[in-house]
Amino acid sequence: MASLTADAVVCAVRAHGEHGAILRALTREAGLIAGYVRGGRSRRLRPILVPGNLVALELRARTEDQLGGATVELQESRAPLFAEPLAAAAIDWATSLTAGTLPENQLYPALYDALSAVLDAIGVAPSARQWAAALARYELLLLAELGFGLNLEECVVTGSSNDLAFVSPKSGGAVSIGAAYGYEERLFRLPAFLRGEDSNPAMSDVLDALAITGHFLDRDVLDGRNRDLLTVRQRLLDRLGRAVA
Template structure:
């Protein structure tokens, strides 16, 4: 009998039967896992099975091919954040994206660590800019882990590493200001903090405009490379988040 005991981040919950629920959660050891939670729709377990929550998960199955039975115990609740529309939109997006795009049973320890950090930042960061930056970095890492990483180290046209100012929406590679001349409107702006030649990139505080440009880059490639017919509706979930971010800083 296959079994797993681990801390897990709740990513998606779907009703199953009259009282149960199917849980999809991200673990450090086993990546994304799924399990049936008996009584998952009960008054006791509904507050536990909230996307973004950290739970102690025990998963047991007779074989790796069979959907296992899961029991959960709450470790950290994000439920209070769901009363805040902006925070709720961010948690909805980042957990839904994780559940929809990661293959089950493959470990992604870096993604687990960064997702946990994003969720923590949503709760404690003094401004949306800070957790939105963390969210963008999670999206960038997710793209890379799934084989769609961006190359922002040198200009795709000339090979230079200086004066990088844009990203090609086709290749996902950086473009220098000189090489982009006349084509700027067709390219995605590369924020200064992502430029390898930016002297103060590690120390500088990105503006909200920079962060939104960053999210425009990651959003373009997530939409193109990760969202298909089965999870196409996630594009709307992300757009609601972006719209709320823009209103929050307007």
């Protein structure tokens, strides 16, 4: 019998049968896993099986290919954050993106740490700007972990690491000010914080970063599939836009 005991971030929950639920959760030890939670739709378990919550998970299956039975105990509840529409939209997007794009049972420890950091930031950051920047970095990391990393370290045209200010929507490579001359309107603006050069980015920089990651998520990861995820993301962007209007 295959088994796993680990802390896990709840990413998606789907009703199964009259009383049960299929849980998808991200763990540091085993990546994204799925399991059947008996009584998962009960009054006791519904508040635990909330996307974004941290749970102590125990998963048991007879074979590696069988959907295992899961039991959960609440470690940290993020359910109160859903009372705030902007925070709710951010948690919905971060967890939906994770559940909808990562293959199951593959290790992504860096993504687990980054997702946990994003969710922590949503709970404690004094403004949306701080956690939205962390979310943009999470999206950038997810692209890299899935094999679609962007080259933001050197100019895709000249090879220089100086004066990088734009990103090519075709290559995903950085472009220097000089190489971009005359083509600026066709390129994304590169916020310095995506390169670790600004610890306190403005919201305009964060929105520029989300435009970059959103473009490559749509083109390379979603690629015509999971289109409903883009609706979830757009809802978040709309609320971020209203928050800074």
